[in-house]
Amino acid sequence: MSGSVVPIVKAAGRELVVVGVSHHTAPVEVREHLAEACEDAQAFLRRVVALRGVQEAVLVSTCNRVEIAACCSPEPGGADALAGLLADAGRIDSGGDGLVFTLRGRDAVRHLFRVASSLDSMIVGEPQILGQLKQQFDLSAACDAAGPVLFRVFHKSFSVAKRVRTETGVASKSVSVAATAVDLATSIFESLEGRVVMLLGAGETGEIAARRFQAAGVGQVIVVNRTFETAVDLARELSATPVPLDRFRIYLPLADLVVGSAGGGTLVGVEDVTAALRERRGSPMFFIDLAVPRNFDARIQDLDGAYLYDIDDLAAVVEDNIEERRREAVRGEAIVESEVDQFWQWFERLDVVPTIVELREYADSIRRGEVDKALAKMPAMSDEDRERIHQMTRGIVNKLLHHPTQVLKGEGSTVEESRLLSAVRRLFGLGDGS
Amino acid sequence: MHSLMLLLAALGYVAASIAFARSFSSVRAPGQSRAPIVLLSVAFALHSIDLLLEVLSAGVLPVATFAGGFSFFAWLLVGLYLALQASMSLAVVGVLVSPLAFLAAIADVLMRGDDVAVPEALRSPWLTVHVTLAFLGNAVFALAFAVSAAFLIQQNLLKSRRGGAIVHRLPAIQTLDRLSLVFLLWGFPLLTLGIVTGGFWSMSAAGRFWTGEPREVLAVLTWLLYAALLQMRLLGGLHGRRAASWTIAAFALLLASYLAVNILQIGGRHGQGVASGMSAPEVTATGAGAAGDPARLPASRASVEGVRA
Numbered sequence: 001m002s003g004s005v006v007p008i009v010k011a012a013g014r015e016l017v018v019v020g021v022s023h024h025t026a027p028v029e030v031r032e033h034l035a036e037a038c039e040d041a042q043a044f045l046r047r048v049v050a051l052r053g054v055q056e057a058v059l060v061s062t063c064n065r066v067e068i069a070a071c072c073s074p075e076p077g078g079a080d081a082l083a084g085l086l087a088d089a090g091r092i093d094s095g096g097d098g099l100v101f102t103l104r105g106r107d108a109v110r111h112l113f114r115v116a117s118s119l120d121s122m123i124v125g126e127p128q129i130l131g132q133l134k135q136q137f138d139l140s141a142a143c144d145a146a147g148p149v150l151f152r153v154f155h156k157s158f159s160v161a162k163r164v165r166t167e168t169g170v171a172s173k174s175v176s177v178a179a180t181a182v183d184l185a186t187s188i189f190e191s192l193e194g195r196v197v198m199l200l201g202a203g204e205t206g207e208i209a210a211r212r213f214q215a216a217g218v219g220q221v222i223v224v225n226r227t228f229e230t231a232v233d234l235a236r237e238l239s240a241t242p243v244p245l246d247r248f249r250i251y252l253p254l255a256d257l258v259v260g261s262a263g264g265g266t267l268v269g270v271e272d273v274t275a276a277l278r279e280r281r282g283s284p285m286f287f288i289d290l291a292v293p294r295n296f297d298a299r300i301q302d303l304d305g306a307y308l309y310d311i312d313d314l315a316a317v318v319e320d321n322i323e324e325r326r327r328e329a330v331r332g333e334a335i336v337e338s339e340v341d342q343f344w345q346w347f348e349r350l351d352v353v354p355t356i357v358e359l360r361e362y363a364d365s366i367r368r369g370e371v372d373k374a375l376a377k378m379p380a381m382s383d384e385d386r387e388r389i390h391q392m393t394r395g396i397v398n399k400l401l402h403h404p405t406q407v408l409k410g411e412g413s414t415v416e417e418s419r420l421l422s423a424v425r426r427l428f429g430l431g432d433g434s
Numbered sequence: 435m436h437s438l439m440l441l442l443a444a445l446g447y448v449a450a451s452i453a454f455a456r457s458f459s460s461v462r463a464p465g466q467s468r469a470p471i472v473l474l475s476v477a478f479a480l481h482s483i484d485l486l487l488e489v490l491s492a493g494v495l496p497v498a499t500f501a502g503g504f505s506f507f508a509w510l511l512v513g514l515y516l517a518l519q520a521s522m523s524l525a526v527v528g529v530l531v532s533p534l535a536f537l538a539a540i541a542d543v544l545m546r547g548d549d550v551a552v553p554e555a556l557r558s559p560w561l562t563v564h565v566t567l568a569f570l571g572n573a574v575f576a577l578a579f580a581v582s583a584a585f586l587i588q589q590n591l592l593k594s595r596r597g598g599a600i601v602h603r604l605p606a607i608q609t610l611d612r613l614s615l616v617f618l619l620w621g622f623p624l625l626t627l628g629i630v631t632g633g634f635w636s637m638s639a640a641g642r643f644w645t646g647e648p649r650e651v652l653a654v655l656t657w658l659l660y661a662a663l664l665q666m667r668l669l670g671g672l673h674g675r676r677a678a679s680w681t682i683a684a685f686a687l688l689l690a691s692y693l694a695v696n697i698l699q700i701g702g703r704h705g706q707g708v709a710s711g712m713s714a715p716e717v718t719a720t721g722a723g724a725a726g727d728p729a730r731l732p733a734s735r736a737s738v739e740g741v742r743a
Binding site: 190282283307309 | 588592593595596601602604606607608609611612671673674675676677
C-alpha cells in the first residue's frame with residue numbers, strides 16, 4: 001500500500017481516491033482472486049460503503065484491473081480502509097506491498113479519465129472499456145453506492161473518452177490480425193455486404209476470421225476442408241456451405257475473399273487464380289493466408305486484381321497500427337490533462353469555505369461602494385458619524401448573510417450541499433456555478 | 435470590381451485546399467469534417483458570381499483568353515465535384531481539384547485585362563453551347579483521370595502491403611475502378627456533343643463544318659481514343675490496372691492537344707483565335723474559311739492575343 005495517510009487534496013472536506021490493482025501493478029493471480037471476490041458486485045459495494053470514511057464508491061472491474069473509485073469523508077483513513085479491503089479480498093499477504101495502488105485527488109481523476117479513454121489499457125484504444133465503465137457505474141448507482149461526486153467524475157470521464165476517441169487516432173486502426181484483414185477488405189471492395197468468403201481449412205483460425213467477416217456483413221461463407229465431415233460441422237455453425245477439398249476450384253470464382261488456414265502447404269496456384277479472375281470479369285479477389293506453410297502461391301500477388309496478404313504481412317500492418325496508436329495516445333494524454341484541470345476547478349469550488357468567504361467579500365464590496373458614494377455627498381459629516389454609518393451598514397450585511405451562512409455550514413447530504421453551493425454561486429454571480 | 439470577387443474565390447480555394455490537405459493527412463476517420471466542402475462551396479459560389487458578372491458585362495462566356503478558359507474549366511470541375519460529393523465521399527478528388535481551382539482562379543485574376551473586346555465570331559450562341567459541353571466533357575474526363583490515378587496509387591499501396599494511413603483515406607479499389615468507367619460513360623457523349631456543336635459553330639462562323647486543321651484533327655483523334663477505351667471497357671473486359679493506365683493516357687493526350695493548340699499554337703492560324711475548348715475545333719474569323727468575309731475580322735484581336743501571351 002502506498003505511503004502516508006496525509007490527504008493531499010480535499011474539497012468540501014471530501015477526498016477523491018482510486019484504490020486498486022491493475023495489470024501494471026499486480027500479477028494475474030491477484031486479479032483473479034479479486035475478480036472472484038467482486039463477482040457479486042453489489043454485495044461487495046455494500047461492504048465498501050460500509051467502511052468508515054467512505055461516502056461513495058464505484059467498482060471498476062475488468063480482466064485487467066479491479067479498482068475502487070471512492071469519495072471519502074474528511075476524517076482520514078478511508079483510503080487505507082479501502083486498500084486493506086482489497087488486500088484481503090486479493091489474498092495479498094503482508095509481503096505484497098506495492099501491489100495495491102492508491103491515487104488521490106487530481107491523480108485519481110486523471111486515472112479515471114485515462115482508463116475511460118482506454119489510454120491505460122493493455123491495448124491502447126480498445127473500445128470495450130468505456131461500455132464496461134458505464135455499466136459498472138450504473139450498477140453502483142443502482143445500489144446507492146455512487147453519489148453526486150462520483151456521478152460527476154464518471155460522466156465527465158465518459159465525455160473525455162469520447163473526445164479522445166474522436167479527436168485522436170487512438171482507436172482508428174485495427175490491432176488484431178482478423179480485424180486488420182477486414183479493414184484491408186474494405187479498401188479493396190466497395191462494400192462487404194453480399195461478398196462471398198471461402199475458408200480453406202475448418203480450423204479455429206479460419207473460424208475466427210469467418211466470424212469477423214460475418215460481423216462485417218459478408219453474405220455467404222463456403223467452408224472447404226480435406227475431411228469433409230469437419231467442413232460440414234463448421235458450416236453448420238456458421239450457416240455456411242461445405243465443399244470437399246478436391247472440388248473447391250469450381251467454387252473459387254465465386255469467392256471474393258479466400259482465407260487460407262489449412263495444413264498441407266500450397267493449395268491454390270497462380271493458374272487457379274488466373275482462371276478465376278478471368279471468370280470474374282475484373283472483380284478483385286482478396287487472399288488472406290493465415291496458414292504456415294502458406295496455402296497460396298506467392299506469385300498470385302503479381303496478378304492484376306488479386307491481393308495477397310500472408311500472416312507476416314498482416315502482423316506487420318498490426319505492428320504499424322499499434323505504433324500509430326501509441327503516437328496518438330500522446331495527444332490523448334494532453335486532452336486528458338486539460339480536462340482534469342477543468343474538472344478540478346469545478347471540484348474545488350464545491351468547497352463550502354471559499355464560497356462563504358467569496359459571498360461575504362462580494363456583499364462587503366457593494367456595501368463599501370454605496371457608503372463611500374453617499375458619504376462623498378456629505379462632506380460636513382464628522383468622522384464619528386461616518387464610522388457609525390459604516391457600522392450600521394456592516395450590521396445589515398451581517399444580519400442578511402447570517403442565515404445563508406449557517407445553512408451552508410450546516411450538515412447536509414452531499415447532494416443537497418452541492419446543489420446549494422451551485423445555487424448560491426449562481427444567485428450571487430460568484431464565478432462558474434455549474 | 436469583378437476580379438475582386440474572383441480574388442476572394444481564389445482565397446476560398448486556397449482555404450479549401452489547406453482544409454482538404456489537413457483532413458486527408460489527419461489520422462482521424464476521413465470524412466468527419468465538413469469544413470473542406472463548406473469552404474470549397476463558398477469559393478465556388480464566389481466564382482459563380484464572378485462568372486455571372488462577366489457574362490452580363492461582356493455578353494459571352496469569358497473564355498477568350500487561356501486563363502479565362504482555364505478558370506471556366508476549373509469552375510465546371512469544382513461544380514461537378516461538389517455535385518458528386520453530395521452522394522459519396524471522394525476526399526482524394528477534392529485534394530486534387532481544390533489547388534487546381536486555385537491556380538486557375540489566380541491565373542485568371544492576374545491575367546485578366548481591362549476590357550477585352552470580344553470578336554464577333556465569339557458572340558455566336560453556338561460557341562457558348564460548344565464551349566460548355568466540351569469543357570464539361572473535359573472536366574468529367576479529368577475526374578476519370580483523377581480516380582484512375584487514385585486507383586493506381588491505392589493498388590500499389592495494397593500490393594506493397596505497407597499502405598499505412600493513406601490506404602484508408604483512399605476509396606476502395608473496386609469503387610475507383612467503377613467510377614473511372616462511370617466518368618468515361620458520362621464524358622464520352624459530352625465530348626461527342628462538344629465536337630458536333632463545335633462544327634455547327636464553325637458553320638456559323640466560317641461557313642464550313644470541317645476545316646481539317648490540326649486542332650480538329652487532334653480533337654477527332656482524342657475522340658477515337660476515348661471511343662476505343664470505352665469499347666474495350668464495356669465489351670473487351672478491360673479493367674483494373676490496364677484500364678486505369680489507358681484512362682490516364684487518354685487524358686494526357688487530351689491535355690497535350692489542348693496545350694499544343696493553345697500555348698505552342700501548333701494549330702496555326704486556326705489556333706490563334708481563342709482558347710475556348712480543350713480539344714474541340716475552334717474557328718476564328720481569321721482562317722481561310724472567313725476569307726470571304728473580311729468584315730468579321732475582329733478589330734481587337736491584338737488585345738486578345740496580348741492578354742493570352
